[in-house]
Amino acid sequence: MHGLLVYSSSRLNVMQCVQRHAVFVCCTLQTCLLYKFCFFCLMHPGKPLYISSKHKAKNWGMAVNVYSTSITQETMSRHDIIAWVNDILCLNYTKVEQLSSGAAYCQFMDLLFPGCISLKKVKFQAKLEHEYIHNFKLLQASFKRMNVDKIIPVEKLVKGRFQDNLDFIQWFKKFFDANYDGKEYDPIAARQGQDAIPPPDPGEQIFNLPKKSHHAASSPTAGASRLSSTTPKPTTPTSRPSSAKKIPVAGSTPAKGEKELEAQVVHLTEQVNTLKSALEGVEKERDYYFSKLREVELLCQEQGEENAPFVDRLMEVLYASDEQDRAELAEGEEKDGNQHEEGPDGQQEEQDEY
Numbered sequence: 001m002h003g004l005l006v007y008s009s010s011r012l013n014v015m016q017c018v019q020r021h022a023v024f025v026c027c028t029l030q031t032c033l034l035y036k037f038c039f040f041c042l043m044h045p046g047k048p049l050y051i052s053s054k055h056k057a058k059n060w061g062m063a064v065n066v067y068s069t070s071i072t073q074e075t076m077s078r079h080d081i082i083a084w085v086n087d088i089l090c091l092n093y094t095k096v097e098q099l100s101s102g103a104a105y106c107q108f109m110d111l112l113f114p115g116c117i118s119l120k121k122v123k124f125q126a127k128l129e130h131e132y133i134h135n136f137k138l139l140q141a142s143f144k145r146m147n148v149d150k151i152i153p154v155e156k157l158v159k160g161r162f163q164d165n166l167d168f169i170q171w172f173k174k175f176f177d178a179n180y181d182g183k184e185y186d187p188i189a190a191r192q193g194q195d196a197i198p199p200p201d202p203g204e205q206i207f208n209l210p211k212k213s214h215h216a217a218s219s220p221t222a223g224a225s226r227l228s229s230t231t232p233k234p235t236t237p238t239s240r241p242s243s244a245k246k247i248p249v250a251g252s253t254p255a256k257g258e259k260e261l262e263a264q265v266v267h268l269t270e271q272v273n274t275l276k277s278a279l280e281g282v283e284k285e286r287d288y289y290f291s292k293l294r295e296v297e298l299l300c301q302e303q304g305e306e307n308a309p310f311v312d313r314l315m316e317v318l319y320a321s322d323e324q325d326r327a328e329l330a331e332g333e334e335k336d337g338n339q340h341e342e343g344p345d346g347q348q349e350e351q352d353e354y
Contacts, residue, residue, distance in 0.1 A: 063146040102135030
């Protein structure tokens with residue numbers, strides 16, 4: 001009995017020693033890890049503790065979706081929109097149509113959600129339609145990655161039409177305001193030295209015709225001189241004055257051709273400048289009337305149920321297409337014609353009664 005008690009007590013002592021040793025080892029490991037962490041913080045101040053791109057992707061979260069309607073849509077002018085884009089991304093765009101390359105939208109997504117799109121793949125110097133489509137595919141992938149519900153009308157945007165690009169950039173401005181957190185961003189450094197050249201304007205291309213005409217005109221004279229040197233000289237002296245007379249005639253025809261081509265270039269350049277000024281005037285007039293119609297639409301929406309018939313009729317006029325306008329005009333002419341036909345019959349019936 002005494003032996004059993006001694007054995008049990010010794011076993012308890014061994015267990016206690018093992019537990020104490022385990023606790024000591026755990027405390028030692030924790031202390032070592034703490035010292036290692038402090039040493040790392042001292043040697044690398046300000047360095048983040050996570051570097052993996054997977055952790056970075058998890059920190060994006062979800063983008064705030066915005067929906068643009070006739071009520072919520074901002075009425076920013078095209079000049080304000082372009083100024084805003086140039087100010088944020090340090091670009092030199094002059095027209096809304098130049099946003100059709102898609103490069104600016106890709107860099108906006110990199111600004112809002114760093115790392116969601118690879119700017120190395122973006123073609124900032126895109127000049128052709130298939131390059132625009134490449135940029136918009138990258139934009140669509142970033143939208144999908146950030147759970148953005150907006151559907152990008154790529155086929156319309158790459159055509160470079162004013163209204164399509166204006167509608168999309170106005171929506172993107174609202175999306176930017178809803179997701180921007182105010183952090184600093186260096187757009188030039190983010191592009192890694194790539195020059196963001198805006199797409200070329202077809203109206204500004206002027207062909208250098210005088211140089212081509214000069215080379216084309218110089219070739220006949222050279223051929224004529226070679227032919228004159230290779231052909232045998234006639235024996236009769238009367239043929240020499242005739243050949244001497246033909247030489248200045250061959251040299252004078254190219255000079256006349258050059259002058260005519262230069263005059264055509266000057267005339268075509270004047271026509272291009274005239275059409276440019278006329279187009280600018282038409283665009284200003286279009287923007288003016290569009291803003292007026294927009295104000296009328298907002299007033300109709302503010303009226304609500306008051307003056308409902310008048311407001312409904314006015315909204316129908318605003319949203320009517322050309323085909324509807326023609327159909328309504330045809331119906332109105334038919335009604336007027338029927339009234340004119342019924343008028344004389346009624347007068348004859350009254351005269352018969354009398």
